[in-house]
Amino acid sequence: MELRVDRDRCAGTGQCALFLPAVFDQSEDDGKVLLLEPRPAAEQAASVRAAARRCPTGAITLLVTETSHG
Amino acid sequence: MSNPPDVPVYKRRDILEPVAELGQLAARTPVYRNTGSEVYDWIAVGRDEVRAILGDTERFSTRPPQENPDLPRPRPEPGNLLMYDLPEHTKLRQKLTPDFTVRRMRALEPAIERIVTGQLDVLEKAGRPADLMKHFARPVSGLVGCAVLGIPRDDLPQLARMTDIRAARRSPKRTAARKAFNAYMDRIVAQKRRDPGEDLLSTLIQRHGSGLTDQELAGICSSVIAGELENASEMLGLGALALLVHPDQFGRLRERPELMENAVEELLRYVSVVSVASPRTALEDVTIGGQVIKEGEVVGCSLFAAHRATAPGEPPDTLDITREPGSHMALGHGIHFCLGAALARMQLRIAYRGLLDRFPGLRLAVPPEELRFRLLAPQHGIETLPVEW
Ligand code: HEM
Ligand code: SF4
Numbered sequence: 001m002e003l004r005v006d007r008d009r010c011a012g013t014g015q016c017a018l019f020l021p022a023v024f025d026q027s028e029d030d031g032k033v034l035l036l037e038p039r040p041a042a043e044q045a046a047s048v049r050a051a052a053r054r055c056p057t058g059a060i061t062l063l064v065t066e067t068s069h070g
Numbered sequence: 071m072s073n074p075p076d077v078p079v080y081k082r083r084d085i086l087e088p089v090a091e092l093g094q095l096a097a098r099t100p101v102y103r104n105t106g107s108e109v110y111d112w113i114a115v116g117r118d119e120v121r122a123i124l125g126d127t128e129r130f131s132t133r134p135p136q137e138n139p140d141l142p143r144p145r146p147e148p149g150n151l152l153m154y155d156l157p158e159h160t161k162l163r164q165k166l167t168p169d170f171t172v173r174r175m176r177a178l179e180p181a182i183e184r185i186v187t188g189q190l191d192v193l194e195k196a197g198r199p200a201d202l203m204k205h206f207a208r209p210v211s212g213l214v215g216c217a218v219l220g221i222p223r224d225d226l227p228q229l230a231r232m233t234d235i236r237a238a239r240r241s242p243k244r245t246a247a248r249k250a251f252n253a254y255m256d257r258i259v260a261q262k263r264r265d266p267g268e269d270l271l272s273t274l275i276q277r278h279g280s281g282l283t284d285q286e287l288a289g290i291c292s293s294v295i296a297g298e299l300e301n302a303s304e305m306l307g308l309g310a311l312a313l314l315v316h317p318d319q320f321g322r323l324r325e326r327p328e329l330m331e332n333a334v335e336e337l338l339r340y341v342s343v344v345s346v347a348s349p350r351t352a353l354e355d356v357t358i359g360g361q362v363i364k365e366g367e368v369v370g371c372s373l374f375a376a377h378r379a380t381a382p383g384e385p386p387d388t389l390d391i392t393r394e395p396g397s398h399m400a401l402g403h404g405i406h407f408c409l410g411a412a413l414a415r416m417q418l419r420i421a422y423r424g425l426l427d428r429f430p431g432l433r434l435a436v437p438p439e440e441l442r443f444r445l446l447a448p449q450h451g452i453e454t455l456p457v458e459w
Contacts, residue, residue: 011163011167014411015407028168031170056125057407058125
């Protein structure tokens with residue numbers, strides 16, 4: 001499982017960092033998303049998916065590759 | 071209390087519950103033509119439709135509607151982010167976001183704890199029965215707003231009065247109250263420029279210098295005060311009411327403090343204090359929910375219906391503080407997602423924790439049917455909330 005964030009779309013709501021601080025952070029400079037873990041472990045798949053769903057601007061996308069079991 | 075006849079169906083509530091008609095509408099016509107409103111041509115009540123419209127900044131604008139087609143669209147009030155469209159919205163919001171993060175808000179935690187403790191004392195001293203709105207919800211949110219902006223707490227009654235009159239749609243004093251409110255904010259900004267303090271307003275001024283104009287800063291201050299006095303205060307009170315009419319949930323939260331974060335999300339969703347989002351004007355013809363919204367027409371998105379309406383025959387939606395928090399829209403959706411979300415959530419958590427700890431036996435002092443609600447404002451509201459313990 002691979003994660004992408006689109007910082008142009010991100011409105012800096014901090015929803016993702018609040019929901020899953022192991023994977024997302026919020027920048028001190030511009031308040032936008034920082035990706036701490038671009039390739040989260042497979043156990044985190046459900047939470048990562050939920051975080052992506054909660055992003056109010058659709059700035060988080062998941063790329064699921066066939067071999068990653070993610 | 072029964073709903074007066076002039077309350078439109080998307081604003082009607084039986085205490086905190088949707089009326090059956092709303093469920094029928096959401097199931098049959100998720101976007102319906104609205105009659106008899108000065109503002110909205112359409113009301114969106116379907117969950118997917120509401121989400122789509124709020125997320126679609128390319129085709130829907132929050133700028134003030136155009137009254138004269140020969141003139142350009144009116145500019146938003148400076149500093150009022152909610153009325154900005156892209157790309158101006160991003161430019162302003164980016165300057166503010168770093169000072170409204172969860173981390174930054176944590177610095178305010180001790181101040182909010184103090185405010186909550188102080189008002190719990192006031193509530194206790196007021197004696198049984200006491201009005202939770204007057205002695206707790208309104209002052210807590212007002213004082214938090216003052217702390218954020220570095221405004222003297224003695225000015226709060228005056229600010230609250232002006233905010234009330236400003237919000238009353240038919241009051242003849244409205245224009246005067248608006249002017250006085252704006253003049254007050256101008257004075258605060260000028261004073262902080264001269265003599266900065268530790269507050270968030272001073273931080274914004276120091277960080278951005280002339281990058282934020284006085285007018286923009288005054289507009290931002292107004293949004294903070296409105297967010298607190300109009301949204302946070304009613305949410306605090308109505309969320310408390312939701313717990314009081316569900317004693318099982320109240321008890322569970324008291325026994326399991328670790329549920330608080332989850333409970334606050336569920337209360338935000340369940341109460342949906344902002345019943346209808348700000349008007350969205352279509353920038354082109356948009357087909358949605360089986361309807362065509364024509365360019366220039368205005369849609370009201372019912373957050374309350376999106377969260378709470380259930381189709382006829384489905385079980386009614388209930389309060390469940392252990393529910394896995396889904397992606398509710400009580401704090402908005404899309405680029406206008408609430409700037410004060412971290413602040414609002416933190417103060418709700420601290421306030422509910424304080425109430426539960428201080429008054430484990432808290433209960434309503436009147437039957438719920440006797441409570442009087444404010445149904446015509448964009449926010450759901452309550453006049454008084456008499457409690458005993
Ligand atoms: C529980 C309390 C609150 C609730 C339920 C709430 C709800 C909302 C909602 C639903 C929106 C989006 C409206 C729309 O899209 O039409 C919004 C936007 C906004 N809120 Fe809040 N709010 C709360 C507290 C606050 C506080 C305390 C502040 C103060 C900082 C605040 C400041 C704002 C601002 C500035 C916006 C506009 C953001 C933008 O356009 O980018 N709110 N709020
Ligand atoms: S939830 Fe979305 S908009 Fe908010 S900070 Fe994360 S990526 Fe950005």
